[in-house]
Amino acid sequence: MGWGSGMQGRVQAILERTHLPLPVNRRLQALALLGLGCLLGGSWFIGGPVGIGTVALSALVWGLLGPAFAIAAIHVGLLAVSPGLGDVVAITVLEAGLVVLVAVGSVTPPSTPATGRRFLAGFLVALAILGGVLWTAFESGGHWLAAATLLSLFGLGGFLVHRHARVTLSALGTDTGDGGGSA
Amino acid sequence: MELTDRSWAVVALVVALAVLGAVFAAPVLFVGALLVASWLLARQYSFLGATLDVADALDVRQTVGTPQVKTEGETAVTLAVSLEQADSQLGHGGHGDEPTDPAGDSDAQAEHGDQQENVALERDVSFILEVSAGLPPVTASSEPLETTLPRALEEPEAVESPGKDAFTHEVATQTTWPVTGQHRFDPATVSLSDGWFRETFTTGNRPTVTVEPRGPDRIHVGEGGDRYGLLEGVYPTERVGSGVDVAELREYQPSDAASRIDWKATARLAKPHVREYEVDATRRTLLVVDHRDALGRGPPDETKLDCLRAVALAITRAAADAGDPLGLLTVGEAGVTTRHPIATGPEQYRTVRRVLYSLEVEGTDDGSRGPVRGRWSGLERWPALARGGSTLERAHPSLFEDDSAFARTLRPFYANRNPIAIDANPLYRGLRSVVNREPGSVWTVILTDDSALEELHETVGLARADDRSVLVALAPTVLYESGGFDSIEAAFDQYRTFERHRRALGRMDRVTALEVAPADRLSTVLSGGSTRRPEVRP
Numbered sequence: 152m153g154w155g156s157g158m159q160g161r162v163q164a165i166l167e168r169t170h171l172p173l174p175v176n177r178r179l180q181a182l183a184l185l186g187l188g189c190l191l192g193g194s195w196f197i198g199g200p201v202g203i204g205t206v207a208l209s210a211l212v213w214g215l216l217g218p219a220f221a222i223a224a225i226h227v228g229l230l231a232v233s234p235g236l237g238d239v240v241a242i243t244v245l246e247a248g249l250v251v252l253v254a255v256g257s258v259t260p261p262s263t264p265a266t267g268r269r270f271l272a273g274f275l276v277a278l279a280i281l282g283g284v285l286w287t288a289f290e291s292g293g294h295w296l297a298a299a300t301l302l303s304l305f306g307l308g309g310f311l312v313h314r315h316a317r318v319t320l321s322a323l324g325t326d327t328g329d330g331g332g333s334a
Numbered sequence: 335m336e337l338t339d340r341s342w343a344v345v346a347l348v349v350a351l352a353v354l355g356a357v358f359a360a361p362v363l364f365v366g367a368l369l370v371a372s373w374l375l376a377r378q379y380s381f382l383g384a385t386l387d388v389a390d391a392l393d394v395r396q397t398v399g400t401p402q403v404k405t406e407g408e409t410a411v412t413l414a415v416s417l418e419q420a421d422s423q424l425g426h427g428g429h430g431d432e433p434t435d436p437a438g439d440s441d442a443q444a445e446h447g448d449q450q451e452n453v454a455l456e457r458d459v460s461f462i463l464e465v466s467a468g469l470p471p472v473t474a475s476s477e478p479l480e481t482t483l484p485r486a487l488e489e490p491e492a493v494e495s496p497g498k499d500a501f502t503h504e505v506a507t508q509t510t511w512p513v514t515g516q517h518r519f520d521p522a523t524v525s526l527s528d529g530w531f532r533e534t535f536t537t538g539n540r541p542t543v544t545v546e547p548r549g550p551d552r553i554h555v556g557e558g559g560d561r562y563g564l565l566e567g568v569y570p571t572e573r574v575g576s577g578v579d580v581a582e583l584r585e586y587q588p589s590d591a592a593s594r595i596d597w598k599a600t601a602r603l604a605k606p607h608v609r610e611y612e613v614d615a616t617r618r619t620l621l622v623v624d625h626r627d628a629l630g631r632g633p634p635d636e637t638k639l640d641c642l643r644a645v646a647l648a649i650t651r652a653a654a655d656a657g658d659p660l661g662l663l664t665v666g667e668a669g670v671t672t673r674h675p676i677a678t679g680p681e682q683y684r685t686v687r688r689v690l691y692s693l694e695v696e697g698t699d700d701g702s703r704g705p706v707r708g709r710w711s712g713l714e715r716w717p718a719l720a721r722g723g724s725t726l727e728r729a730h731p732s733l734f735e736d737d738s739a740f741a742r743t744l745r746p747f748y749a750n751r752n753p754i755a756i757d758a759n760p761l762y763r764g765l766r767s768v769v770n771r772e773p774g775s776v777w778t779v780i781l782t783d784d785s786a787l788e789e790l791h792e793t794v795g796l797a798r799a800d801d802r803s804v805l806v807a808l809a810p811t812v813l814y815e816s817g818g819f820d821s822i823e824a825a826f827d828q829y830r831t832f833e834r835h836r837r838a839l840g841r842m843d844r845v846t847a848l849e850v851a852p853a854d855r856l857s858t859v860l861s862g863g864s865t866r867r868p869e870v871r872p
Contacts, residue, residue: 219344219370223351226366230358246365253373269383273376281368289364297364298356305348305371312378313335319386320535 179255186251193245194225198232205229218253225249250278277308335378336532344374381531388463391418394522394538396467402544405514409543412506413467413479413522462527468520468540472513481505511545515691516684518542547691548635552853553644555807557840558833559860562848582610617777618676619653620661620768621646621686622797623693624761624782627667630695631783632814639695641850642781645807646690649779654683662686663768666696670764676772759789765796776802781850783809784832791839798844806839806847808832813851813859825859 194202205228213221229245254274258267281304288300337345348371355363392415399410466480481503511517521536556562583599586606599607623646629639653660660683661676672689674682761782778797782790790806797804812828832849839847849856 217340219347219373222369222373223347223366226351226362227354230360230362242362242365246369249369253369257376265387266380266384269380270376273379274372277372277375277379278368281372285364285368289361294356294359294361294364298352298367301352301364301367301371302349305375308371308375309378312375312382316335316382316385316533320389320533 179258182251183255186248186255189244189248190225190252191248193241193243193248194229196238196241197229197245201232202229205232218256222249222253281305281308335382336534338527338530338532341374341377341530344370348374377530381528381533384461384528385526385533385535388417388526389524389535389537392416392463392524392537393418394465394524396519396522396538396541398519398541398543401542402546403511404546404548406510406512406548407545408508408510410506411467411469411475411479411509412504413465413481414502414504415465415481415483416502417483464525466523466525468522468536468538469509470517470519470543472511472515472517474510474512475507476509477507479505479507511543514545514547515688516542516544545691547640547643553641554851554853554856555645555848557836557848559856562846583607584610616658616678617653617656618659618661618772618775619649620663620676620772620776620778621649622663622665622761622765622778622780622782622793623690624665624780625671625693625696626665626760627695628783628785628811629809631811631816633816636814636852637695638783638809638811638814638850639693641852642783642807642809643690643693645850646779646781647687650683650686650690654680660686661768661772662689663764664689664693665760665764667760668696669760670767671696673764673768675768676776759786759792761786762789762793762796765793769796769799777805778802779805779807781807783814784811784835787835794839794842794845798842801844803844804842804846806845807850808836808839808847809850810836813849813855822859822861829859 190206191203194206196202198205205225208228209221209225212224225245254271257270257274258264281301284304285297285301289297292300348367351363351367351370355361355367394416395412395414397412397414399412400407401409403409463483464480465483466478469475469479483503519540519542521540522538523534523536525532525534527533554561583596584607586595586600586608590608594608596607596609599609623642625639629642630637632638632640650660652658657678659676659678662672662674662685663670664672674685674689761780765778765780780790780793780797784790790808794804794806810829810832812825812832815825836847836849839845
């Protein structure tokens, strides 16, 4: 078990070209606590105790299905709790808390630093671009245009990454050596 | 890059949130969709980076134990997967979507580093790397040749290269090769998945396995029982031109360009002299392979076609080694079956080899066995065919109906011709179809048997036109009888008859006629008639 698991760890490290693992230092812990605080505070202002319950339910979803479904759950839950959602500051605080938690989660073990860095960079860039375009579309054309723009940009982003992978991997080439044996 | 079911579920989530946001005019759902979409794109980007790292660090080699096997032969194929790592420090495995415990005690984790790592790895299901060999489709292997990392590295065979930070894992299997020819492996297929995305790419070398038909162990190629060095040495061009090697020094002629004058020789000999060079020697070779019904005669794997194929392959190999242009014409009962104009280059040699390997005895289109050209029929028919009266009358009826002096004068000249019969013969017709398309010097190699010698004579005559050289490789039917010889003496007599005709062919200008047969059978026949053997020799 020990040797096998150790090898697994090594392979994992090779696969991800890792460097020294990031320590789960107190700064990350502080960030995570801050994010959690923002999330709880925002949800309290939006929905009170029911809002806190929604966050707890979302934490369960996070554990079972991962952060994507937890994010969806928390937004749908809060909308159900408080259909008006008039407090922009509370919503902003809640969203900021969510972003911080997702970011901290990406650079915390068992994730490797290389993977975490890439994820974090990709997440923040995607958030900035999609958010900017979404805001512009929302301001100029309303809900449906915003939805269409967001989905189009999302699809385009995914396709571009896919194409980049295809082009890069196809350029790797094939060794034409015969690999002949000893006969 | 493919999305797994989990990723498609997240995509559906984004779409649902965005559409619901528009339907209920709820901006907060847009924010949710934005966060989830960004999360998925970031995962995709992160996976891409990891995939490229793996592609860089991965070395896959496919190795064939024996690159040349006989049909239905077996050889071991090994798939070796090696992962290199630049850094000696190794970290944790895992992926970023695991629920974290932000309030965890980092000091405690540091104290129990190994234990924590193992626990994390047990939970980790990401980055499964599958490598499968690119075995040609014609191969039958006892088990699939593939390996999965990191599971494979748990096996005892996994080797950690000391000082290289590389891990190698090998899997091997025994493969059977039922189809004759050259078979090239595809590159190995690498499939990498982290549970959310899956990427497949190909990498590694592409070995080739040559599957040779089972044939006789030793083939005799020679004249009257003596071996002939078919492919030995160099061949003189006997032509002068603009090559490198000096051919001769001759006096200057007014038609020569002044630039060709060799001034040193001119000064030495007191008269203008020109130096001639040997033309660059490349031999344009045209292989004409007969694979009609009669060529299927012989014991299994030792048929006439098997032996002639081996000779043709040897000539092909020699042409490839010398870089000589090579063409191929194959003839079946119905006529030409393959025609490859004379050309050079690896692809041409590969194509010729492939055709030769796949060549089988061919009957007529309607499935019948075609005209019986059985043993000695050609030899026995030769004098009869030479008379050829009735066919000639059909060909030139006017010549026989006409009683003029002109017709009477011409008639004897046509008496020994049989134009219709010859023209109907596939070998002659096939060669005629290419001979005009290949101008210049061509060395024609005709590989056939002795069952239609008249046709062969006409074909050789056609091949040696325009000062061309011809090599005729003949499979004597007597040496390809299935089972043993009924009578060694009778076989020897038949061989002697064959030998007489072979020598007749060989006496033609620029024609070399050789016999091709299993060496043991020939020596048996020759030993059986050893007392009369001097008669065979010229």
